[in-house]
Amino acid sequence: MDLLEGLRIALGSLIANPLRSFLTLLGVIIGVAAIISVVAVINGLNLYVQEKIIFLGPGTFEVSRFGIITNHKQFLEAIRRNRDLRLADAEAIRERSPLAEKVAVKVYGMGDVRYRGQSVRSTTLKGITHEILQIEQYELDSGRVIVEDDCDRAAAVAFLGADIAEELFGSIDPVGKEIKIQGRSFEVVGVGARRGSVFGQSRDNYVLLPISTYQKIYGSRATISIVVRVADPRDLEVAMDEARAVLRARHHRRYDEPDDFGFVSAEALNNLWKDMSRMIFQVALFVVGISLVVGGIVIMNIMLVSVIERTREIGLRKATGARHRDIRRQFLLESVVLAASGGLIGVAIAYLLTLAIRAFSPLPAAFPWWAPALALAISSAVGIFFGLYPAAKAARLNPIEALRSEA
């Protein structure tokens, strides 16, 4: 019996019971749609994270009190062990690390900002040295950026994010206007270009001040972050070691004590994200695995029903010359066609879901070409595996009894 004829028979018997076939396939459909959607979303998240979250360039790292902390225990240890970083730490790195091309500093705080009647409460205030603007790529919309001279003089100047500028000034040009922060007057020197939002969080909701000015208001006790850029990204590791040696010496750490500060780099963030996405994927795979197994069992069940319903047909086929293997192949083919059509429907649903995610969220969700191929292969394998027993049962039927059956 040739394959084409077998496929024709298989499709015929699926179409004969469309509702039953669809219900049978629900498990496989859901499983396949879920796995491909998860792949698409993770893929999209990867791009999203690369573009938007990992703000550090490849040749940049950040030193801060905590670095990257991924669990509560680490946090408790770090809180006990790590010391606040000071401006003097940044100075030391600038002086003693030859690979550090640029050393910048930033410190975060919260405050209320007012312009005449308008005010924005609890917005992010950042005290920075002027290099931050270059390293973290703040684009200028109007006015000018904060320059070295502002920092040296502790000038009362502010650089606004687009959201703040809009809220305080509406359509008026803010440059040159005077705003109040915590009751003190500042001159707006520039407004940043829009940077969009990440996970619904606006990135234009900031006020930048020279760090010296910031410390005049809030004091110099808050911990700072030190951002270091190297000329050649390949030197990043060595530069981090240089900074580590400088800071350990300054903090008088013994050789057997761990660092009392932490590093953040694009690579470390990337690794962190990879670990997270791998975990998401594994959980998804587990759930999908269960739904495929359940789907497979449902397919096996319906195939067993089909063998019983078609006992006479099997008897007739055997009487007219079908061998064991012809019958076995027919039923295996049927169960594979069944499972694979479930896979196809699942791929179609996943495709629509992916389009919907792209349309209604900022995630650039997309699945690679191998995802549907793999899903079809897996669903076919499910069909073969769970079709084996019903097919063997059909092939073993005694033709005499099968012809005589009442079903």
Place this chain on the structure above:
Amino acid sequence: MNAGAFESPGPSGPLIRIEDLWKTYEMGAEKIHALRGVHLTIDTNEYVAIMGPSGSGKSTLMNLIGCLDTPSRGDYYLRGFKVSDLGDDELARIRNREIGFVFQSFHLLARASALKNVELPLIYSGLPAAARREQALQALRETDLEDRASHRPNELSGGQRQRVAIARALVTRPSLLLADEPTGNLDSATSSEIMDLFDRLHAEGKAVVVVTHEREIALRARRIVTIHDGRVSADLPAARATELLGAAT
């Protein structure tokens, strides 16, 4: 021997030679002898009816002749080849090439057209689709159903359904047409029409074996073999049987 030998014409001799055939079923500890040493020879182009009350073993004999089952003991030669000790796959091949079955309940595939039903055995002969269609149409022509080729069984009358089944039995050009109560589900007018068709096929050179318990049907054959308690109790030309059976009633 292997089934491939059927490709070439077999040694000359009878179509069927059965020697001391036994079939024993084990029901728990009990042994039931369905056949107790049957001897039977049927020539090519004979028209034989096998009669017997239910439980006589005639169905068992028919299954063995049809290569659907294997005997517990004894030999069965089909066209000179010993088929009584062949394996399942070889028997399937012989059923496909040498035997055309006609059943009481037609056994047509409900979802397939008459043409597709007739094509069925050719699928297992490994014929390409075009040749299958050609031969199936030819077989439908022989049973006067060419104009019903695209009809499904539920669109056909009982007699037409049985003629589709007969076309299916003929389509592989088997050496034996084996019919099991072929008129059991038909009214008498249609029965007679079907038996006329068997007459014609026999006249055209087919060997026909009809298993039945109906006298009028058996009397259409040229020879009547009667089975009782697993043995051949009578084996007579139909003319002679008419006298005896007539006397019995």
